[in-house]
Amino acid sequence: MPDLPVWLLLHFLLAAAATQAARAYALRRRLLDQPGERRSHTVATPRGGGIAVVLSVLLAALWLAMLAAGKDRMLFGSFAIGLALVAGIGWWDDHRPLSPWLRLAVQAIAASILGWGLYQAGTGPWPALTALVMALVLVNVWNFMDGIDGIASSQAAIAASAYFWVLNGPWAALAASLLAACLGFLPFNFPKARIFLGDVGSGALGYTLAALLAVSLQTSSLAWPLLLLPLAVFLVDAGFTLISRMLAGERWWTPHVTHVYQQAAFRFGHVRVTGAYFLLGAVTLMLMLLLSRASLQSALMILPGCGLVLLALWLGARKGLKI
Template sequence: MGHGQAAAQLRGGLMAAVTIWLVLPFLLSAAATWLARGYALGKSLLDHPGERRSHAVATPRGGGISIVACVLLGMAWIAVAHPAHRVSMAGLATGLMLVGGIGWLDDHRPLSPLLRLFIQALAALILGWVLYQATGAIQYAALAFVAVMVLVNVWNFMDGINGLAASQAAIAAFGYAWLLGAGPWLWLAAVLFASICGFLPFNFPRARIFLGDVGSGALGYMLAVLLAAAFSLSPAPGPALFLLLLPLSAFLIDAGFTLCMRILAGERWWEPHVQHLYQGWVRKVGGHAGVTLAYAVFSLLAVILMLAAVGWTAFWIVAGAITWYAAGILVWARLRKDVQLSKEAGQ
């Protein structure tokens, strides 16, 4: 067999594996979401319209359980196919079950915020332990802990309109998959991306089921996993962190600055509200789809910048990331001002 023929067969085998790895989770997630919708309707797990909601009709919640189930199956497959990663996958699966499990319970009956934070912190500690065991570096463990605590709650805060939280997670997972290269971390990013895509048709443009806390928390946790993994694998962790934060910039800017404003105003920042930019934007334009797509375009551009900047020097990576965030903050402030002016004009 010639070298060219062998290479062609290798490429063909890889493409077949990638196809199976993307199509199978997609189909399983779609089927599981359909089942979750039937379960939620049967149990009357519904989000009802209200002054702190952006939807107009009662909608089932908890559809994110399908993503959790598919990602757990993917972790099990990775553990079998790559024995050296069994302990890591077991730890990651434990953390995902903790975050997803407390969210699933909260979808059925509201729980104490402190209890949820405690469980999230436990999952964060487990991820930190996994990274420390794999690298022996405490800074990787610390980043993993912070990433879980931030992203789980950011995705929960930002899960308020059709398709927004799921599409943003899918875009970030796609970007991280390109950085993670071949191996178990690539497969993990791929199964997360495919599982989200299986859920999205039920959530966008018309929402037949919401992610629920089980889904939003799980997405934040898995993005923290991928971010921490990519950070630990980078030969230059400092500049890499600036790159890795780019796909998350839309949510970090909106959630972070809205949270700061609520804290400075002395409000109960942990309670539900409608002060995020995306919520005001929906009220202004009268629909979810355009806002979700606008956020998607912003994040796709961020992913393109991240991938383009991989070969840059450390100085230009840091400068590019700072410039992107500065531009994003200016856009956020301008749009928020427009939304406020539109609201005042309508009063």
């Protein structure tokens, strides 16, 4: 594990500097998200700032791979390749919109590479398959939920903090690099966005969190349901919004503004909504920490209980917002 304060400062500064460079590049290339009926912002805003987070995490992964040996080196290499694929197709899409099915195909390849890396590391087929599924899920959840200022990067920072706490050695260092990179990017995206993550950033956040979750499931002493708690806020909003759109016969894969956080932002503003989601995420993080010694049986009740509370809040918000 590198010296933690130096490691955090390095990735914070790298992400901040790279975000500034990405903003200048986006303005020069006219890579702007325009306001519209399927957008939550009201002014044209540069996109693609998430390349800064990708750069920071990818450099961390490559450095840690060089320091690692054997199975860890292979797993870090698999993660780095998958991250480059997810970020690469997102970067391309930020420049020229692509078919959602092409993006999904590339994401599936990246998820398979992560699963293969875990399998080669000796985890067995089921953990590898779990990593593959979680990578596909979280890449798209973070893409769905990246719609207002600061929400995606702040939730990723909460989850990165959780996995830093439960992991050890080089994987804890990777979680720390993600946390620092999110904090380096956030001042450019919140409280008033000067640049958006773009698909390059939202997908990379989800993919990195999936890898950290997958390794945590294999190495942490915590009961596995607790490791899902820091992701629960996004999983509930994204998951149940997706289900509701499917049941309504809508084209669920197309952009929309029917998430609770999007509709709430129209009424209350981005800062308040991102702050509310941050508080909910912080509560799930604290629950994970406070209940870290809980047995598997207890954890199997805690996770659904937390999910039901979040679902009740989601349903109440939808009713109040008349979605």
